[in-house]
Amino acid sequence: MVLSSLPSLETASPAHICPFDQACSYLEAAAKELHLNQGVIEILSHPRKAITVSIPVKLDNGEVQVLVGHRVQHSDILGPYKGGTRYHPSVTLREVSALAMLMTWKCALLGIPYGGGKGGIAIDPTHYSVGELERITRRYTSELIKDIGPEVDIPAPDVGTSAREMAWMMDTYSMNVGHAVPGVVTGKPLSIGGSRGREMATGRGVMIIVREALATQGKSVKGAQVVIQGFGNVGGAAALLLQEAGAKILAVSDAHGGIFSPAGLDIPALKAYYAQNRRSLAGFPGSLPVTNAQLLALPCDVLIPAALENQITEENCDRVQAEMVVEAANGPVTLAADLALEARGVTILPDILANAGGVVVSYLEWVQGLSYLFWDEERVNREMEQLMVNAYQKVVQQSKQRQITLRLAAYTIGVGRVAQALTDRGLYP
Ligand SMILES: NC(=O)c1ccc[n+]([C@@H]2O[C@H](COP(=O)([O-])OP(=O)(O)OC[C@H]3O[C@@H](n4cnc5c(N)ncnc54)[C@H](OP(=O)(O)O)[C@@H]3O)[C@@H](O)[C@H]2O)c1
Numbered sequence: 001m002v003l004s005s006l007p008s009l010e011t012a013s014p015a016h017i018c019p020f021d022q023a024c025s026y027l028e029a030a031a032k033e034l035h036l037n038q039g040v041i042e043i044l045s046h047p048r049k050a051i052t053v054s055i056p057v058k059l060d061n062g063e064v065q066v067l068v069g070h071r072v073q074h075s076d077i078l079g080p081y082k083g084g085t086r087y088h089p090s091v092t093l094r095e096v097s098a099l100a101m102l103m104t105w106k107c108a109l110l111g112i113p114y115g116g117g118k119g120g121i122a123i124d125p126t127h128y129s130v131g132e133l134e135r136i137t138r139r140y141t142s143e144l145i146k147d148i149g150p151e152v153d154i155p156a157p158d159v160g161t162s163a164r165e166m167a168w169m170m171d172t173y174s175m176n177v178g179h180a181v182p183g184v185v186t187g188k189p190l191s192i193g194g195s196r197g198r199e200m201a202t203g204r205g206v207m208i209i210v211r212e213a214l215a216t217q218g219k220s221v222k223g224a225q226v227v228i229q230g231f232g233n234v235g236g237a238a239a240l241l242l243q244e245a246g247a248k249i250l251a252v253s254d255a256h257g258g259i260f261s262p263a264g265l266d267i268p269a270l271k272a273y274y275a276q277n278r279r280s281l282a283g284f285p286g287s288l289p290v291t292n293a294q295l296l297a298l299p300c301d302v303l304i305p306a307a308l309e310n311q312i313t314e315e316n317c318d319r320v321q322a323e324m325v326v327e328a329a330n331g332p333v334t335l336a337a338d339l340a341l342e343a344r345g346v347t348i349l350p351d352i353l354a355n356a357g358g359v360v361v362s363y364l365e366w367v368q369g370l371s372y373l374f375w376d377e378e379r380v381n382r383e384m385e386q387l388m389v390n391a392y393q394k395v396v397q398q399s400k401q402r403q404i405t406l407r408l409a410a411y412t413i414g415v416g417r418v419a420q421a422l423t424d425r426g427l428y429p
């Protein structure tokens with residue numbers, strides 16, 4: 001499928017910035033830096049396969065709805081396609097295609113033997129009952145049954161999904177093939193072969209990257225003032241672990257807005273409050289309300305967008321006061337904002353590095369499953385930390401050697417490894 005032929009109406013992300021076009025721009029920049037052959041660039045600019053499925057679901061009230069789901073398989077040059085499954089109203093084929101491409105570079109950068117994929121369903125999961133979500137997930141998995149598998153394409157959680165959806169996917173796939181296949185997904189519950197440490201893994205990886213990046217600048221995470229957009233799996237875990245590491249979390253937000261405390265938020269207390277307060281941050285004792293727009297403009301040392309794409313744009317980047325932006329989300333800074341922030345000397349830790357902790361522990365989960373030997377959490381965290389620190393150091397070294405930004409350095413490593421494998425395999429002689 002040629003993505004450029006898709007209708008432009010699909011570019012429904014904030015400010016109508018097409019995430020796939022942006023992903024291709026970064027690929028082109030890396031390819032230029034590496035002097036890659038045009039044929040290689042052409043191959044890597046297109047997903048290998050893009051699957052769109054209809055998902056008919058009978059709602060609890062008897063009504064039938066037909067939802068739209070996608071799975072995009074960008075590249076399997078280095079191993080099975082790998083990447084999350086997103087349930088969010090903004091999901092489009094172009095968005096999923098961009099996210100699948102990012103997964104290819106992320107896995108290559110981290111040196112794990114996977115390609116890149118991503119899936120999603122255009123729904124707001126909060127509008128459906130648990131029973132409806134289970135039926136939707138099972139039907140989506142059935143529609144993809146021939147295209148996923150532990151050696152083919154391995155889904156994992158992303159926005160709006162968690163271990164619960166992975167268990168339903170694993171069960172549906174296993175029932176179809178006639179025996180248990182835990183390796184078809186990662187991020188599953190421990191009871192069916194999940195890994196210790198996976199739930200906190202992306203946030204832990206973010207904490208490690210913040211700590212390393214501050215250390216590179218001769219600063220400490222202890223006392224660093226941090227602002228986080230998004231209080232879900234990634235933002236919530238990053239907040240907790242950064243606070244444990246000594247940082248002061250000044251503000252956090254969800255889709256409804258945020259809260260701010262100049263003295264720093266007590267994250268364990270906030271997590272308990274959030275769960276009891278029907279997932280609302282509003283009114284947390286000692287905090288002041290902030291909008292998401294205000295939150296991005298708060299003075300701080302480190303700003304961590306951990307929600308969706310295109311949050312820091314050409315329009316609002318002038319208001320960003322942070323000295324460092326750490327992309328816990330995929331694609332939270334637009335291309336124009338990226339250039340403007342870099343020009344102002346803001347350090348940007350790119351998504352394919354900063355949020356790789358999740359897929360690294362997905363890989364460790366897959367390895368444990370394949371060897372039928374499960375590790376304690378301390379070992380999982382140690383192995384993940386080693387891969388994250390190693391990748392961070394390589395990115396810094398590449399950035400210094402080539403005099404390029406950290407993002408371009410990360411891309412040149414990821415894209416370069418895939419291009420090399422592509423050439424060595426003879427797919428582009
Ligand atoms: N899960 C992983 O393992 C993983 C790994 C690597 C990267 N990522 C990336 O990290 C990001 C977050 O993923 P997640 O797994 O944490 O998802 P999640 O658990 O569903 O949480 C998403 C968070 O973002 C908030 N949010 C949504 N729209 C927002 C907006 N417009 N402004 C501010 N906050 C908003 C949500 O608020 P509500 O709850 O109010 O909707 C929620 O707090 C995504 O870009 C994802 O691709 C995830």
Ligand SMILES: N[C@@H](CCC(=O)O)C(=O)O
Nearest residue numbers: 083084156158358359362
């Ligand atoms: N959705 C996550 C995790 C992917 C995975 O574990 O396969 C990401 O964007 O990296």
